[in-house]
Amino acid sequence: MASFFKQKRQVKQREKKKEDESQSKSKTPDYIESSLSANLEIVKKKTGKSPDIIIRTLKIGQNQEIKTTILYVQGLIDNPSVTDFIIESIMKNPHLSKNILPLEAMEIISEDVVSLGGVERVTDWEKLFLTLLSGDSIIFVDGVNVALVASTRGGEKRSIQEPSTHLTVRGSREGFTESNGTNIAMLRRIINTPDLWIESMKIGTVTKTDVSIMYINGIVKEGIVEEVKKRLNRINIDSILESGYIEQLIEDQVMTPFPTLNHTERPDMVAGNLLEGRVAIFVNGTPFVLIAPALFVQFFQSVEDYYNRFDIASATRFLRIIVFIISIVGPAVYVAATTFHQEMIPTKLLVIVAAQRETVPLPAVVEALLMEMTFEILREASLRMPKAVGSTMSIVGALVIGQAAVQAGIVSPAMVIIVSITAIASFATPSYAIAISARIVRFGFIICAGMLGFYGMILAFIILIVHLCSLRSLGVPYMTPLAPLNPKGLGDTFFRRPIWAFKERPQFLTNENNLIREGDNQRPLPPESRGMKTSDGKKGEGNES
Structure with a gap:
């Protein structure tokens, strides 16, 4: 018996030796040979x-x-x-x-x-x-x-085109491509300073994807740059196919529906964030560039806000906040009011709603969840369908299903209107990432409203605010400058102060030695204050000549 096991062990040793010899023969040598x-x-x-x-x-x-x-x-x-x-x-x-x-x-x-x-x-x-x-x-x-x-790199590349996301009426029509070299050159044309530094690395043991970080030396805090480098160097993965891989591997918080890194395909938007002290991450093979750190208020801002007058931009931003709140709590308010708080509805409107719901067999919360799920399915289907039929299918599907559901008595007409307004509101935010977050959070608010009414909604709001205040983006509090409160940073949050009032960069992003971004007395002055001739031909008092 002992000889049998000994013979078997010798056979395994010989097989292992042959395998090692074959691997050594097929292994690529380290250095180039002369032959x-x-x-x-x-x-x-x-x-x-x-x-x-x-x-x-x-x-x-x-x-x-x-x-x-x-x-x-x-x-x-x-x-x-x-x-x-x-x-x-x-x-x-x-x-x-x-x-x-x-x-x-x-x-x-x-x-x-x-x-x-x-x-x-x-x-x-x-x-x-x-x-x-x-x-x-x-x-x-x-x-x-x-x-x-x-160096003979070339081949077919997509030409520079207008970006398909973050569309604006006023502003640049150039969008990033899938080539890192082209994207970096587009930023070089906008920011003409030698302090625009770029560092590149290869990530992915198989794909060896080119990843570059860009920042303005002297403006960005060194701690932010070092944190980005540390998180990128820590990545050990076989492939990086899109910037979304990088985003998921370096974000601070995993269990959250809210994006903690921003992404865009607009060069002017990246340039504006670099000038505020942020870091841009370029990934070869994708037109979407990551911007870090990201703040909650940043997802409601459009690059076009800085090209228009401050009053127009502030009104538009305030409208986006209202729309975002509607997209979260729209169906939940209807469920809470019709189920628990009928006394808050005006009498005439309550009679109409009650008459519509008389033939509906489902509770309001189930009705809302059913309609929201149906609209989400239609929205996802329209995105995956070919362009020629995608938009037609979504519009026709919504009309046919909504009308059929009302005639069948499954849902009330008021619920179809509420869900439709909510769906339209979710598309009004400039960032698609934050719109997806609102769609997810909306279901939680509907369930809370169906269980406890407005008290459940208040509880859901408290949980949401606490969760947002607990988030970080590369160590920077997500709700800055609202929490912790930074009065100097409130001028570019949910409203925008004039360009001539942007005297300092954000303190939580910028190097302390380079906070000043514009000189004194940048506010426009009337002609008479500058010594120019007025419309009646007289010179202003300020001109002594």
Whole structure:
């Protein structure tokens, strides 16, 4: 029996030894070899002989005895850069047709032939594959254990278009694209200062996604930048496919329906937040840029507010707050009033509501939940349907289902009106993220109103406010400047003071040494105060000449 187990153990050891030997043979070496055929074999084995990995071999030297190979990925490179500046330059260079050594050929190609920026030498395979799959071209010379990396990144990219979210009547028509280089350049054109700093990193063990953070040195607090870096460096995941991955991995609070990071595809909106001391996070492959830290009041502000007069912007912001409250408590108020507090409804209106509800078999709370769920299903279906039929389906579906439900006596006409107004109100907020939060919280208010009436709604409001005050965004209180109260910051919350009154940046975001954003006496003055001629031809008293 002991010999049997000993024999079985020996068999397992031999199998493990064979497996280790096969893995060691298939393992990619750390550094590039001098043999061109061996290097190409490694590339083919590592990429699975993918057909989009193009291998172009040339022969140089007096007797065409030195082999040179150019590697690139089809679709990721700029074709003129490869054909005109690399291949054609190597073939036509007179120095490469003489009797030279492989190392000399590498020096000539590196210094004289390839007239592209960003040419560097690479010796390890990890960096070589990273640059190759990013769109760069690799040049091998037989007999040299070093490869050249030429910057030839290009390929098809989406052109700059008007953003599909955060639409405005007045303002820029440019929106971010899926390319980090293009997005960063758009910010460079807006903020022309060398203090606009950018730091890049690779996140994702498989995708190796380019992630860049942008901030204005001297304006942003160093603690905020360090916190962003620390949270990004802590991420250990195989893939980053959209900025939403980053948002979920670095947010402060997980169990909340409210967004603690803002996102946008408008360059002017990012520029405005950078000038206030925030940090922007760019993720390659998505047009949505993250802005951190984010505040609750920030989701009710539109970039267009700063382009219009302060009175118009303040009235619009106040309207958004009213609309947001309606989108949360609209159906709940109807349920509470019709179920528990009929005495609060005017008599004539109460008679009409009671007559409508006489044939409805469902309680008001069930009726509200049913209609809200139906409208949510229609809204989600319209988003997933093709554009040609999505809007038509949502409108026709809402009309047909609402009318049929009323005629069947399942719901009352008043409930259809309340739910419709609530659905329209949820679209009036500038941020789609906060609108989704209102849709989720709305169901909680309906349930509380159906259980305790207005007392349940008050309890739900207290819980909501306490929850909002407990949230943080990169350590900054979510309800700032309302809680904790910061009187200087109240001028840009639910109303907006004039541009000439924005003397200081937000203290909780900005470096203490760079709070001042504009000079004194920026308020517009009438002509006579500046010594100009008035309409009657007289000069103002301020002019002594």
